[in-house]
Amino acid sequence: MARICSIRGTxxxxxxxxxxxxxxxxxxxxxxxxxxxxxxTISPNLQSKRIWVPELGKFVKTKLSCRALKTVNKNGAFVTLKKAGII
Incomplete structure (x- = not known):
């Protein structure tokens, strides 16, 4: 799998x-x-995370950077993942 953040595209x-x-x-x-x-080469700080989305009632597996993880915490999982086109 490529070293690309699924939310920010880093x-x-x-x-x-x-x-x-x-x-x-x-x-x-x-x-x-x-x-x-x-x-x-400068690699982004990528983490594989299971994010709980209460609106869907399930976990979503994503590979995201630490900056994207802060965005998820700030704006909420459903809004951020929907804007990124993951869900």
Whole structure:
């Protein structure tokens, strides 16, 4: 299954990590230098949850990010899941 939040659509992003070498000037060196930029992936904090929906009287299984879980707590399960098109 893909690493995508079912409510917010948050997915894996790509970015760059900067490699630096050398000793900082304030520590007695000649300064830090960028030697390479390495590609990396940034994964969302996904959780598999069973959310109780009182209006339906059943649990709904979803894979969602922690930010989406806060949204569910704030707005309610039925409203959030209906807006996302899950139910």
């Amino acid at each position: 997915r894996v992003r790509s970015g760059g990590k900067i490699h630096r070498s050398g000793l900082a000037k304030k520590k007695g060196g000649i300064g830090r230098h960028v030697t390479k930029v390495v590609k990396r």
